[in-house]
Amino acid sequence: MIPAAAISTASTGPARDHTADLPDECLALIFQSLGSGDRKRCSLVCRRWLAVEGQSRHRLALDARAALLEAAAVLFTRYDAVSKLALKCDRRSDSIGDEALALISLRCPNLTRLKLRACRAITECGMAALAKHCPNLRKLSCGSCTFGAKGVEVVLRGCALLEELSIKRLRGLSDASADPVGPGAAAASLRSVCLKELYNGQCFAPLIAGSPNLKILKLFRCSGDWDRLLEAIADGVPGIVEIHLEKLQVSDRGLAALSSCADLEVLHLVKTPECTDAGLATLADKCRLLRKIHIDGWKTNRIGDEGLMAVARRCPNLQELVLIGVNPTTLSLGLIASNCRNLERLALCGSETFGDAEMSCIAAKCVALKKLCIKGCPVSDQGMEALVEGCPKLVKVKVKKCRGVTPEFVDWLRGSRATLAVNLDLVSEIEQPDATLSESGILDNGNEQLPAMVDQIGSVELPSSSNGRSCPWRARMGFLAGRNFFASTFRRWSHGSSNPHHS
Amino acid sequence: MAEKIILKSSDGEVFEVEETVAMESQTIKHMIEDDCAGNGIPLPNVTSKILSKVIEYCKRHVEASAAAASKYAAEDSSSKPADNELKAWDEEFVRVDQATLFDLILAANYLNIKGLLDLTCQTVADMIKGKTPEEIRKTFNIKNDFTPEEEDEMKVRLISGKSTKHIAVVWQSVVKATEPPTCMRLVFVMENGNGWLPAVVTSGSRASAFGGLGEYNCLRCCLAYGLLR
Numbered sequence: 001m002i003p004a005a006a007i008s009t010a011s012t013g014p015a016r017d018h019t020a021d022l023p024d025e026c027l028a029l030i031f032q033s034l035g036s037g038d039r040k041r042c043s044l045v046c047r048r049w050l051a052v053e054g055q056s057r058h059r060l061a062l063d064a065r066a067a068l069l070e071a072a073a074v075l076f077t078r079y080d081a082v083s084k085l086a087l088k089c090d091r092r093s094d095s096i097g098d099e100a101l102a103l104i105s106l107r108c109p110n111l112t113r114l115k116l117r118a119c120r121a122i123t124e125c126g127m128a129a130l131a132k133h134c135p136n137l138r139k140l141s142c143g144s145c146t147f148g149a150k151g152v153e154v155v156l157r158g159c160a161l162l163e164e165l166s167i168k169r170l171r172g173l174s175d176a177s178a179d180p181v182g183p184g185a186a187a188a189s190l191r192s193v194c195l196k197e198l199y200n201g202q203c204f205a206p207l208i209a210g211s212p213n214l215k216i217l218k219l220f221r222c223s224g225d226w227d228r229l230l231e232a233i234a235d236g237v238p239g240i241v242e243i244h245l246e247k248l249q250v251s252d253r254g255l256a257a258l259s260s261c262a263d264l265e266v267l268h269l270v271k272t273p274e275c276t277d278a279g280l281a282t283l284a285d286k287c288r289l290l291r292k293i294h295i296d297g298w299k300t301n302r303i304g305d306e307g308l309m310a311v312a313r314r315c316p317n318l319q320e321l322v323l324i325g326v327n328p329t330t331l332s333l334g335l336i337a338s339n340c341r342n343l344e345r346l347a348l349c350g351s352e353t354f355g356d357a358e359m360s361c362i363a364a365k366c367v368a369l370k371k372l373c374i375k376g377c378p379v380s381d382q383g384m385e386a387l388v389e390g391c392p393k394l395v396k397v398k399v400k401k402c403r404g405v406t407p408e409f410v411d412w413l414r415g416s417r418a419t420l421a422v423n424l425d426l427v428s429e430i431e432q433p434d435a436t437l438s439e440s441g442i443l444d445n446g447n448e449q450l451p452a453m454v455d456q457i458g459s460v461e462l463p464s465s466s467n468g469r470s471c472p473w474r475a476r477m478g479f480l481a482g483r484n485f486f487a488s489t490f491r492r493w494s495h496g497s498s499n500p501h502h503s
Numbered sequence: 504m505a506e507k508i509i510l511k512s513s514d515g516e517v518f519e520v521e522e523t524v525a526m527e528s529q530t531i532k533h534m535i536e537d538d539c540a541g542n543g544i545p546l547p548n549v550t551s552k553i554l555s556k557v558i559e560y561c562k563r564h565v566e567a568s569a570a571a572a573s574k575y576a577a578e579d580s581s582s583k584p585a586d587n588e589l590k591a592w593d594e595e596f597v598r599v600d601q602a603t604l605f606d607l608i609l610a611a612n613y614l615n616i617k618g619l620l621d622l623t624c625q626t627v628a629d630m631i632k633g634k635t636p637e638e639i640r641k642t643f644n645i646k647n648d649f650t651p652e653e654e655d656e657m658k659v660r661l662i663s664g665k666s667t668k669h670i671a672v673v674w675q676s677v678v679k680a681t682e683p684p685t686c687m688r689l690v691f692v693m694e695n696g697n698g699w700l701p702a703v704v705t706s707g708s709r710a711s712a713f714g715g716l717g718e719y720n721c722l723r724c725c726l727a728y729g730l731l732r
Contacts, residue, residue, distance in 0.1 A: 015644040018643065026608055030627045030631070038628075038634075041634065041639065042636075046646065049645075
C-alpha cells in the first residue's frame with residue numbers, strides 16, 4: 001500500500017478540505033475499505049463524517065449481554081443501515097431476550113445476515129419477531145441458543161429468501177412437542193445447511209429433503225443414526241455439490257445413498273470409521289465430478305488403497321486430496337497421480353505408509369501438482385530429493401513433523417529449485433504427536449477446523465473467527481475434555497455397543 | 504478500423520479516444536449505446552488535466568485486459584508478472600497531490616469507472632488507516648465542527664432510566680483506571696476493537712463487574728467527565 005508520505009499534502013494553494021467535495025456515496029466507499037477501529041475514529045472527525053459513517057455501516061458486532069437492550073435504541077438510531085449483524089453473548093452472562101431481538105430486528109429491516117451466539121434468553125417468540133421484521137434474511141447462523149426447533153421453524157416460514165442456515169448446539173430439539181421441521185417458505189432458496197452438535201438433529205430431515213436447490217450439506221457431530229436420514233433425503237437433493245460428514249454415525253449405507261447425487265464435487269469424510277473402502281468406491285463410481293476429497297480416517301484403516309484406487313479410476317477431475325490418518329501406498333497414489341491429471345493440491349497427515357517410495361511416486365507422476373503438504377509421515381531426505389526434478393508445476397511444499405527430513409536438506413532443496421517455496425516445521429518436544437490429529441473439531445471455541453496444515457492448501461473454508469477474543473486456556477480445556485469424549489465414543493463404536501443417544 | 508470517440512473537457516479541450524477505451528466508463532458506454540455520442544461527448548464536470556489522466560488509466564487497463572485475454576487464449580497460465588506490473592503502475596498512477604486525487608475520485612464517480620473509483624478510494628482509505636481523528640483532520644484539512652459539548656456527548660450520553668442514572672459511553676482510547684469509582688449504577692456501552700460492550704457496575708464495586716476489554720476505559724471516562732464523585 002502507498003505510504004501516506006508519498007502523497008504530497010502540500011497543495012499548490014491555501015490548504016483546503018477536498019473531502020468536502022465528495023458526494024456521500026464516495027465517502028462511504030472510502031469507509032468501506034476501513035476496519036471497525038478506523039471507522040470509529042473517522043466518525044469523530046466531523047459531523048458529516050459521523051453521519052455518513054453511521055449510515056454506511058453495514059456490519060455490526062455486538063456483545064449481546066442483557067444490558068444491550070438499554071443501549072439498542074440509541075445504537076440503531078446511529079447505525080440505521082445494518083445488514084450484517086452478530087449478537088454474541090458469553091456463556092456466563094445473561095443474554096438479551098425476546099424484547100431486545102424484536103427491537104433490533106425492527107430497527108434493521110434490511111438485515112441479510114444474522115449470527116447469534118449463546119443468546120440463551122431468546123425464545124421462539126423473539127425469533128418470530130425477527131422473521132416478521134427481517135424478511136430479507138439470507139443467512140442465519142446460531143450457536144448455543146435454546147429456542148428449539150420452533151425457533152428455527154418460524155424463521156423458515158417468514159424468510160423466503162433464506163439461503164444459508166447453520167445451527168450449532170441448539171437446545172430444545174428433543175422436546176416432545178418438537179415436530180420435524182420443514183423448509184417452509186425458504187424451500188426454493190435454501191442453498192446451504194450446516195448442523196453441528198445437535199441432539200435429535202434428525203428433526204431437520206424434512207428441511208433438508210424438502211430443499212431441492214440445496215447445494216451444501218454439512219453434518220458435524222450430531223447424535224443418532226444418519227444412514228437412514230441420508231437414504232431418505234438423497235432423492236430430495238439431487239443437485240448437492242458439497243457434503244461434509246464429521247464424527248457421525250454414518251456407514252457405507254449412507255455413502256451409497258449419497259452416490260445418487262451425481263453432481264457431487266466436494267466430499268469431506270472426517271472420523272467416520274464405519275465408512276469403508278467399499279462405501280467410498282460406491283460413491284466414487286457414481287459421482288464422477290468429485291474434485292475435492294478430504295478424508296480423515298482416524299487411523300482406523302477402514303479406508304485405504306482400495307477406496308482411493310476407485311477414486312483414481314472414476315474421478316478424473318480430482319483437484320485436491322487431503323488424507324489424514326489414512327495409509328495409502330504407491331498402489332493407490334500412483335494410480336491417482338496417473339489418472340487425476342488435474343491434481344493441484346495434495347496433503348498427507350499421519351500416514352504411516354507414506355515414505356520415500358510414495359514421495360518419489362508423487363514427484364514422478366503428479367504433473368499438475370502445485371501445493372504439497374506432508375505432516376508426520378515417515379518420509380526422509382532421500383524421498384524428498386525427488387522434488388528437485390519432479391512435479392514441474394510445484395510452487396509450494398510444506399513439511400511438518402517428519403523426522404526424516406533435515407533442515408540442511410531443505411536448505412539444499414531451496415538452492416536447487418529456486419522457484420519452489422519450501423517450508424519446514426520441525427518436531428517440537430512439547431507437543432504430543434497425536435494432538436494434531438485429534439485437534440480437529442475438538443477445540444471448544446466455536447471454530448470448526450481441520451488440522452492447521454490444511455490452511456496451507458488454502459482450500460478449506462474456515463468460518464471467520466470471532467472478534468479476536470481468543471481464550472487459549474479455555475481452548476486447551478475444551479481440547480482435553482473433547483479428546484476423552486471422542487476416545488470413548490470411538491471405543492463404543494468399535495465395540496459395536498449401542499449408541500446411548502438413541503431416541 | 505478502430506472507432507474513435509470525441510470527449511470534450513470542461514475547459515474546452517478535445518480528446519480523441521478509441522471506443523474500447525472510452526467504454527471503460529459506464530456513463531460514456533450508455534451514451535454511445537443510446538446513440539448520443541454523435542458530435543462528441545461534453546464532460547462539463549471534468550477538467551482537461553483530470554480527463555487526460557482518466558484516459559491514461561483507461562488505456563492502460565484496456566491494454567492489460569487485451570493482453571490477459573490473448574494469453575488466456577494461448578493457454579499461458581503465467582499471468583502473475585503482468586498482474587504485478589499493472590499493480591505497480593496503478594500505485595504510481597495515484598502518487599499525486601490531494602487535489603488531483605480527489606478530482607480523480609469525482610471523475611471516476613461521475614464517469615462510472617469502477618476500477619479507478621476503487622483504486623482512488625482505497626488510496627484515501629490508506630491515508631486514514633491508523634490515524635486518530637485529529638491526525639485525520641490534519642491530513643485532509645478538515646474542520647472539527649463539533650462543539651466541545653457535542654464531543655463530550657458523543658462520549659457520554661444520558662439515557663434516563665428509572666431510579667438510577669444510565670449512561671452510554673462511547674470511548675475510543677484505552678486508558679488505565681487509577682482508582683475505583685464511587686459510583687451509582689451505570690450502564691456503559693463501550694467500543695473495543697470490534698464492537699460494543701455493555702457492562703454494569705454496581706455501587707462500590709470495581710472493574711471486575713465488567714468482563715472483557717475496555718473496563719478501565721469506562722471508569723476513567725466517568726472520572727474525567729466528573730460523573731462520579
